Amino acid sequence: MFRKHGLSLSSYATRLRLFSTSVRIQASRSIIYTQNGQPSDVVRALTTPTLPSPPPQTVNLRFILSPINPADVNVIEGVYPSKPQPSSSPEVQGDVFVGGNEGLAEVISVGEGVKGLKGGDWVVMKASQLGTWRSAANIRSEQLLKVPRFDGLSEVNAATMMVNPATAHCLLSHFVTLEKGQWVIQNGANSAVGQAVIQLARNAGLKTINLVRSRDDIDMLRQELEDLGATHVVTYDELKDKKAIKAKVKEWANGQDIRLGLNCVGGESTTAMAGLLGIDAHLVTYGAMAKRPLSLPASLFIFKNLTAHGFWLSSWYKDNGKEQIKLVEELARIMASGNFKEPRHESL
Ligand SMILES: NC(=O)c1ccc[n+]([C@@H]2O[C@H](COP(=O)([O-])OP(=O)(O)OC[C@H]3O[C@@H](n4cnc5c(N)ncnc54)[C@H](OP(=O)(O)O)[C@@H]3O)[C@@H](O)[C@H]2O)c1
Structure with missing residues (x-):
């Protein structure tokens, strides 16, 4: 489990700002790779500037927790059928891929035209391979699913619901x-x-x-x-x-x-x-x-x-967008009821 430290990074950024107006604020960290291979050989951390205000139809997110699943390793190795979309970064030459498929994030700000999401909401990824191993991201709102913040729903359970519990639920019911x-x-x-x-x-x-x-x-x-x-x-x-x-x-x-x-x-x-x-x-x-x-x-x-x-969950998600909303609601309710133990995890 990859834990983000948004607060300490932003307080670091604030301190930088106090010392010099010419220093660029470095406020977001991502785990990236530029080529496929063994994760220990190809992944590294990249620091990027604070996100600007979100463009229309997008939201700025702070990731709370982003799990590592076996398939994430296969994606980095280049042997998994789902491929992430490359992005670019002025700090790195060539295409940049951010690792991670699953994660719980908090909405920080919403762009014009975004419906159904506001600051403070919890979201998980509706679209696959968006790159969740990062402290902040700007993502199109239709690629996200709002997680109901039921009393008793822990961050760990919410962060890990979209892959393993969702798979288990489909396996038992489909x-x-x-x-x-x-x-x-x-x-x-x-x-x-x-x-x-x-x-x-x-x-x-x-x-x-x-x-x-x-x-x-x-x-x-x-x-x-x-x-x-x-x-x-x-x-x-x-x-x-x-x-x-x-x-x-x-x-x-x-x-x-x-x-x-x-x-x-x-x-x-x-x-x-x-x-x-x-x-x-x-x-x-x-x-x-x-x-x-x-x-x-x-x-x-x-x-x-x-x-x-x-059975492949990614393919089921692709064909059953509306069912995903119901699935999140149902899993959130089960988890909040106390009848679902958090997976064993380590926060890094
Ligand atoms: N199709 C889908 O949509 C979908 C969705 C989610 C997950 N998955 C797949 O489901 C599997 C489990 O994922 P997970 O995240 O739950 O895994 P996990 O928590 O990392 O656990 C891995 C499991 O695999 C067992 N294992 C590893 N190597 C083995 C071997 N050589 N022989 C027998 N058992 C072995 C481990 O047993 P030990 O404790 O004995 O090592 C452990 O039970 C993975 O293959 C994952 O890719 C598929």
Whole structure:
């Protein structure tokens, strides 16, 4: 998590102004890159002058928090399908890209013709790849979504709602209609998306089987996920004994078919997870953390009528602009209710 220090920067700028009228005020910091590559090799910080007043239809923002998601790294590497728009800066030669796709910002000032936003409002990014790793930005108002400032909605939850909780929400609701008491199985369950799935599923009365990698402190992880609402936590190693795990799952689910499987890992353990799905199930792949192909036996399609899907939030956002407003409202309400724990984070 990349925390901005707007106040200390502006007080620094004010002090500069007191000392000399010829010194240019350097008040905005961005994390930029000019070419694709390993982030540690290509990103650097750039200081730019204070923003002028916002032109018509735009707003000036102060970023409060801007998360780092795995996809942000892929964008910098140049291997992600979404590409950021380049901008230019007199301080740097060539095209400049600001990192970051997600972030919570406060509206500082609005340009002529902007409707529905005013100073002090919280906003998140409606458009993708706007470059959020910066302390200030001028952005067109139609590229932003206002976040309702419900009591109890924390900055951390608001800053991280548009990628992981939004993905979890779509994964749980777009592919199959599940009734209270029905089951979902997922891998990468300790990821930010996985933790959001656990909590949203619990809030909806669903049960979850959660697959994770084994580790020395597996009991601690198991407990953490159970505290979030995980019904069962299973390691990929435990999947290797196919007969035993099938019997266990059958007993847990009381013979009910598991109709939704969520995959962000890939490789052999996902093939094993798919084998635990019941008749007419949907397997949704939204990530590939193991960087291994996904292979599914034909028998699952022939005898169990499995449907396999892919899901990409950016593409869903592009096609469902109006739904985004509802999604923000719904997530903000759930988060403000206290039934959604903030993701583990560090503020830098
Ligand atoms: N399709 C979409 O629209 C969409 C939206 C959001 C996120 N995603 C994807 O969802 C995934 C999770 O994102 P996130 O931000 O929630 O991640 P995260 O919090 O950074 O967690 C990463 C997860 O991946 C696991 N992992 C890493 N390498 C692995 C490997 N070789 N084998 C098995 N598991 C491995 C980690 O497990 P350990 O703790 O064991 O390392 C952890 O559970 C990513 O692939 C991301 O790109 C997709």
